[in-house]
Amino acid sequence: MKYRREQLCATLILLGVQLVDVALASRVTLNVKTSDGKVGEDAVVVFNPIGTSYPSQRASASAIVDQIHKRFVPKVSVVRAGTTINFPNSDQIRHQVYSFSPAKIFTLKLYAGSTQTGIVFDKPGLVVLGCNIHDSMVAYLVVVDSPYFAKISASESTSLDLPAGRYRMRVWHPDLKTSVPPTEIVVDTSSNKEISLKLDLLSAPETVVEFPE
Amino acid sequence: MTKISLQFFAVFVLWCSNSLYACAGATLYARLGGNAGVASICNTLIDRVATDPILGRSFKDSKLSRIKHLLAEQICELSGGPCRYSGDSMKEVHAGHQISEAEFFQMVDMLRQVLKEYHTDLGTINQLLKLLAPMKRDIVEHRTRVVK
Secondary structure (H helix, E strand, O other), X not given: OHHHHHHXXXXXXXXXXXXXXXXXXXXXXXXXXXXXXXXXXXXXXXXXXXXXXXXXXXXXXXXXXXEEOOEEEOOEEEEEOOEEEEOOOOOOOOEEEEEOOOOOOEEEEEOOOOOOOOXXXXXXXXXXXXEOOEOOOEEEEEEEOOOEEEEOOOOOOEEEEEEOEEEEEEEEOOOEOOOOOOEEXXXXXXXXXXXXXXXXXXXOOOOOOOOOO | OHHHHHHHHHHHHHHHHHOOHHHOOOOHXXXXXXXXXXXXXXXXXXXXXXXXXXXXXHHOOEOHHHHHHHHHXXXXXXXXXXXXXXXXXXXXXXXXXXXXXXXXXXXXXXXXXXXXXXXXXXXXXXXXXXXXXXXXXXXXXXXXXXOO
């Protein structure tokens, strides 16, 4: 009986902590457009808290970058450092994924129907993925050191919950003309916040701008 | 002196490439023109098959420079040259492309044509094709027949 009461107590405390957490967070809507007014699909927005700590990464976090009809799907991913990426290869032919990016240098041979162990991306930074066999295949993996990030979707509005505080906001897109300097934003709990950004994109840039440090 | 020996060499190469018997001792690799010869043959062949209306489908979106390089490496090794093929097995390379027997033989024909254009003698052509022929079983995909 006593044990149960303690258990209930612990549950209530946990619940309380969670409620406080939610109460102090604010919903931030990201309104990212291109200079010609279209949704800035695949733009990555990352928020690093200034002066506060943030929850640590789950050890088991994983994501998928698939190979479908000689394309990487999704083309852009944003994950926290320490995430395992699996490359399942849904094509019937082989691929050879590689990266020369300093954040992770690797080559991975993928054969149809054989399973591969995933690759852990443990260092923050931009990783550009290519295929040795198929020139036109390219994907981008933005590895970040914060739990607060979003990728802009074309089909639905993008928003995330941010605890009240100050943040350093970084924005990136594979087709950016020039890199966007990081800016500081303040999130308070008095109202929901909308951040509007306009990105200057090129249709086929020769070089991809780095993800800001 | 250098000029003279170069001329001798050129004469020898010409004589060699035109007569199988004259160069009976030369390796197949040498008779294919060595490094430069094998590279040219592979470049021409791959450019041609990649744009072929039938064979082109298997080369769509593929990095042709890599295929040319690896094919040259493979032919160099097979023909007794100083290379080691560094690519995947023929089975792995062709898996999933569903290459038919007709496509395989068309590629053989195109290789034969390219070799002829490079003035390779018939004996040399046949010797190379004989080395490549056993690869057919790993390249052609035999679909299981459905019995109704």
